[in-house]
Amino acid sequence: MSTEPILSVRGLTMEFGGIRALDKLDLQIYPGQIAALIGPNGAGKTTFFNCLTGIYMPTAGELHLSPPEQPGRRLNGLKPNQVTEAGLARTFQNIRLFPGMTVLENVMIGRHCRTKAKIFGAILRNPGTRKEEKETVDISMALLAKVGLADVADEFARNLPYGAQRRLEIARALATEPLLLLLDEPAAGMNPQETQNLTSLIRNIRDEGLSILLIEHDMKLVMSLSDYIFVVDYGRKIAEGTSEEVRINPVVIKAYLGEEVEYA
C-alpha cells in the first residue's frame, strides 16, 4: 500500500523478569483497515495491547501513531490516558466496565478526554459547562443507539447480559473519538447471533473511517472480517497476510499445535 500506516510498531520487545513475552514484533496498520492479531493462548497478544496502550512499559521498540494529515506521534513512554488522548482506544478481554454506574454514564466517561469542564464550571454550571454536558449526553446516547443499547441507558452496567456488556465497552471506547480501535476478543462468550451482529457493527465502525485492530479466537469471525492478519506465537510474529494467505501458511497451521485447524 502506498499510504502511510496509521500505526507502526517496530521491534517491540517486552520482558518480564527475563521472560520474553514479546520478541521484536513489527506491525503496520493502514487507515481504514480491519486488522487482526491471532495466535495460540499465551502468545502475547494481550501483552501487545498493554504495551501499546501504555499499561506496560515496553523493554524496547518503537510505537508510532500517524493520523492522516496530522503530525505523527511517538507513543513510547506515554501514560495510558495520554495514549487514549492521542487516538487509541481499547476494550478489555475480561470486560472492565464501571459496574456501579449506569450504561449511559459508562459512555459519558469515555467523553472525559474530549471535554474540559473543571471544578468551578461544575459548581457554577455556567452556560459553557451546560452546553458541554448536553453534548456529552447527546453524543453518548447516539453511540448507545448505534450499538443497540439506547433503551437500557439507565440500567446499571453490571445488570447487562454478557454480550451487551461487550457492546457497551465498544461504545465507551468509541466515545473517546479514537483513530484506531483495539478490540480484545470482542466475540468471546457470544452466541452465533450476537457474533453476527458484532461483525456488522465492526464493519459499520470501519466504514465510518476508523481503523480497527482486533484480537480474536473465533476464526470464522477473523477470516470473514479482517483485511489483514498478523499471527504471533511465543511473542514472535510468525506470519502475516490476507486471510487467504494466512489460512494456507504451514507455519501458522503448525503453531496451532500442528492440528488440522477448522477455518470453516
Next chain:
Amino acid sequence: MDVITLKDCRKALIAALWFMFLTFPLLVIKVNTTENLVIWRWHNLLYVGVAAGSASLLTSIFRGLHDRKREQQRHQEKVIHISLTERFFSNPVVSRPVLAAGALFFLIFPLLFSTYQVNIMTTALMYVVLGLGLNIVVGVAGLLNLGYVAFYAVGAYTYALLNMHFGVGFWVALPLGGIMAALFGILLGFPVLRLRGDYLAIVTLGFGEIILLVLKNWAEFSQGPGGISNISRPGFFGMEMSMATTLNYQYYLTIAMVLLTIFVINRLQNSRIGRALFALREDEIACQAMGIDKTTIKLTAFALGATWAGLAGVLFAAKNAYVNPDSFTFLESAMILCIVVLGGMGSIVGVIIGALILILLPEYLRAFSDYRMLAFGALLVIMMVFRPQGIVANIRRSYHKKDSAP
C-alpha cells in the same frame, strides 16, 4: 425448614464457650499491680457467654431467612429490586414534603430548643460538613484518607494563628483556611497519590500524626499542648451580640455552611469531574484507558476534601474560641470515617443521617459515653460485613431523561 436448627444451637454454644475463653484474662481478672491486688469478675464471663451465644443464634436466623428469601426469588421471574431509599427519592409526592419538613425543623430549631441543645446541634452539623468533605475522598473517589483530621487542624490553626498575630477576622480567615488546607492536601497528595490504595491509608495516617506532633511540640509556632485561646467569634457587620444570640448565629452559620456544602457536592457529583471520580473507584485501569488522568483526578478529590475540612476547621476555631491539639487526634478521623461508612459511602443524605446519629446519640446517651469509641469500632466492622453500602445507598442519576429532553 425450622428457623433454628440443632446445628445453629451447637454453633451458638461453641461461640459462647470460645468467647468466654477468649475474654477470660482481660474481662475477668483485673489487676492492680501497685498494690498487688487481683479482682475476679466472674459475672463478666456469664455476660460474654450469653451475648456471644445469642449473637451467633441471631446471625444464623438472619442468614436462614435471607437464604430462604433468595430461594423464593429464584423461583419467580426476574425480580426488580428497588431499595426503600430509591423509592423514596423517586417519588416526589412523598419525598418533597418530608424533605421540606426536615428543612423547616432545622430552620426553627433554635426557637424550639434550649441553647444547650442548639450548641450540640451546631457541633453535629459541623460533622455533617466534615463527613460530606471526607465523603468526596473516601465515598466518591474511594481513597482511604485516615489523616483527614490533619486538614481540619490546618483550617483551625490557620484562623487561630492569623487571629492571634494579625487580628484577622472570621470572614477573611474562612476562605484562607480552606485554601491552606487545600494546599496541604496537594502537598501531601502529589507524592503519595501514585501509591496503591492501602499504602495511601497508612501514609495519610502518618501525616495526621506528624501534624499532631508538630502542633504539640513546636510551641513557638502553635503554643504547644496548651493551645490558643481568645479567638474572635464570627462577627456580623460589627454587631454586638449576647451569648445566646452568638450561639444562634453560629447555628445558622453552620446551617449555611452545610447547605453550601450540599449544593457544591451535589453539583460536583453529577459533573464531568464527579463521574470521573466515581469511575476511578470502580476500575482504575479502565479509567485510564478512557483517557482520565488518574493522578490529576485523585489530587482534585484529595484537595477538595481537604478544603472542606479546612473550612470546617475555621468554623470550629471560631465556635469554641479556642483550639488545642487534642481536638485533632486519630480518633477524630476515625469518627468522621465512621459517619461516612454508616451513612453510606458516596451518598449525601446518608452522610447527613450518619453524622446526626453518631454525634447526637452519644450526647443524649451520656451514661454510655465510655462505650462510644468501642461502639464506633464495632460499627465499622459490622457495617462492612453486613451492609457495606451504608444506611442510604448511593443512587446514580438518570441523565438523559432530564437533560436531553427538549
Next chain:
Amino acid sequence: MEYFLELVFSGLTRGSIYALIALGYTMVYGIIGLINFAHGEIYMIGAFTALIIATVLNMYGLPLPAILILASVAAIIWSAAYGFTVERLAYRPLRGAPRLSPLISAIGMSIFLQNYVMLAQTPNFLPFPALIPDLPFLNRFTSMVGTTDLAILLVTAIVMILLTLMIKFTRTGKAMRATSQDRTMAFLVGVNVDTVISVTFITGSSLAAIGGVLIASHIGQINFYIGFIAGIKAFTAAVLGGIGSIPGAVLGSFVLGLTESFATGYVSSAYEDVFAFSLLVLILIFRPAGLLGRATIEKV
C-alpha cells in the same frame, strides 16, 4: 564512642521488637493482601495478658522463671486466639469484597480492641513486673546494654530462625508460600486456603505476643494505646523492607530501629515518631517496593 554504642544497642533492641510485629503484617499482607490494622492491638493484648497472668501467679508465690514462662505462654495463646478470631469475624466474610471494605473493617477492629482493653482494664499506665532477671556478669556493661536488651536480641534471633525453618521445611510453611504466590492455584492443588490463612494469623499473632512481653518488661509499663503507634511503626518497617518479604521485614525493622535511635539520640526525642513517618513517606515515594521487595505488575 560509648554513647554511640549505646545508641546502636538501643536501635537493635527497638529493631527486634519492630521485627517481631512487622513479621505479622508482612505475612498477612503476603497471603491476603490486607494491612491488618488490628495487628498492633494483638501485640498490646499479648502484653496485657502477660501482665495479668504474671500478677496472679506472683500472688501464689511462684518462682520468677516459672512466672516468666507461664506468662509468656499465656500471652502467646491468647494473642493467637484473638488474631484467629479477628480474621474469622472481620476479614473472612469480606474476601472478594472491594479492597476498601476489609481495610475499613480492620481499622474498626483496631479501635474496638483498644477500647475493649481500656474498658476491661484501665486507661492508665500499668507498671509491668520485671520478669527478666538481671544477670550479674553483665554488670560491667550495663551502662551500654541491659539484660533485657540482650534477652530481646537473643529471643528475636531464635524466633527468626524457627520461623524461617517452619516456612522453608514444614508442610504448613510450604502451603503458606504457595498461597501467597497464587491463592486460586494453591486451592486447586488441594491446599486448604482457609486453614493456611488462619495459621498465618495465629503465627503472626504469636510473634507479636512475644514482642509484647519483651517490650513490656523492657520499658516497665504498658497501657491500651501502646499497640497503635508500635503497629504503625512496625508496618513502616515492613514496607521499608518490602511488604510480603520476611527477610525484608527484619531488615526494615533494624533500619528503622537504628534510624530512630540515632535521630532521637542526636537530634530530638520529641519528634521521634516524625522520623519514622517521614521515612515511610520517603520510602513509598522513591522505592515503593521496599528494600527487598519486587515490583509487581498488575494483570490486565
